[in-house]
Amino acid sequence: MTAARPESIQRAETWTELQQLISQEMWMGDIGRHRSPYVFRGVPDESFSLETSISRFVGDSGKWNLEPLLLRNFAQYAADEIEEPRSVWHLLSIAQHYGLPTRLLDWSFSPLVAAYFATYTGDTAHDGAIWAVDYRQLHADLPDYYQAVLEMTETHMLDTHLLSNATLEYGLREDTGDRRAPARNLNDVSRVNELWQELWAPETERDDEYVMFFRPPAIDDRIVNQSAVFSFQSDPRLILDQWLADRPDCYRKIVIPGERKLEFRDKLDQMNVNHRTLFPDLEGLATWLKQYYQPQSQE
Template identity: 25%
Template sequence: MPPTDVINNFAEFLEAIEKINNSKSEGLSFFYRGNNVSGYSLLKPSIFRDDKNEDVYKEPELIRDVLAYSPEEFKEEKTTFEILAKMQHFGMPTRLLDITSNPLVALYFACEKEEGKDGEVFVLSVRSSGIFAYYDAIVSLFSNIAMLPRQEKAELDIISLLSNPPFNRDKKDESSTKETQGFGESAIAKELLFLVNREHPGFSGFYDADNLGKEVHNAIFVRPKMNNKRIIAQAGAFLLYGSRSITVKSKNSEQNPLWSADYIIKKEAKPAILKTLKHLGIDMISLFPDIQTVISEVRKRNNLQTDALMEKE
């Protein structure tokens, strides 16, 4: 079971992070996620959080509607992953989970708002060879699961749950369960590979489609294109989910390159920690440098009482 430590001040958090970094094995990288309410949704991406488990089946319609109504906003996005990342940026639920390579950024998000509740910082570990770039074919594979119709997506969830592979994609696994044998000939695999081939021609020619049922049970780490001020400011990355049957907060081993540790940030410590982070240049404006956030924060800091900057005569 990964350690859960209680953090009572900024110095304790720095000490905990230093301890983890000093103990990490060679070739291992760390990412972090801060939640301002301890235990909230564990490490689920937003599209999987609805109580009725229906939102995930609406993904194709969500994507198509957004593209139809705002084509100019997405004219530079060439892949499904890039579209999902931009939708996430504007608040649409997706199968992406925001993470960061900067532990202080995660600490900020664990402390902001919800001052009356404990926050939490998760430490996620992965072998460096298991971190993918936004343009990699495997990223296209996972992203395009979002475009599958309801029935095929539901069947894929069942297959991946029955397969239940280890999380570590670097470890060779020659075994094949009967649930995934012949999966490459199924309608689900053919549809998914068709979608991926639009972005990566020839992908199905070198990929063992029978392993798709195992692969989608994973979540993968993705470094996005650094073309967004917010992603740059937050040292952002994503955890991209395949099947929703995955349980990230489950076990601690090098076969599971995800949850390594978590730290409970006591509610009483939040104000002082935020003050220290602000002295270090980490606050709402530095992490969200878009003009809308900047104006909102400047208005708040100057205690403006008006609801609008200008009134029509």
């Protein structure tokens, strides 16, 4: 495995340094705007791996066929609780949001949101970290059926609607090659098994591994307030931090010293980035109040 470049791992010893590091490379010359090509994920312990929940769930059992089984049964038993999913991608987003093991990981467009999740526990014994990944670079290596949709829409970021279009594009190419022929609707949630076998199963032959990012539907205020983004990986066995280590130009990792967590969390709170705003419900309010009024040692 290629070792990360020194500049890929950075350390924010002060609040000022943190502000400088999270705002790097925010100029996009092609559109003439300050828009970061990065998405961000905060972890309270910098040693935590970027492993998906389905990978942890399956563990060393090798039972990867549980992935579509979980998703299919989630759709069946949640029918009275959620709106009818518009596609498999829509269903996958809902399942991730409510804690079903999936191959998705939570990210944010906002580095401040990521900074909160790196500091929110207040655990000063462990350094936290913010992962920043350049989605534009990674999307340049996506399969053709995703590339076609990105080029057609002149964007670098996917969403569930565009992913549905890409799935239809794949169906057209893989069926008969005749674009006048009706495509299989692999977006139909009843065809989760078929889509999984063709595109998602670990044993499926594919040219290369890839990771892509997409905007989830605005299921509730948490998705909106957290500026949420999901990552999807072609192989659920892939551990993203290990995969990124071979692509040092595509990411940065900003380490937050444990002794700075409470300071940074308080300053984020002052900027209205806290549990109350990111989790706008009574549980979020209760967590914020505990953080706000928790007595601190005077040593």
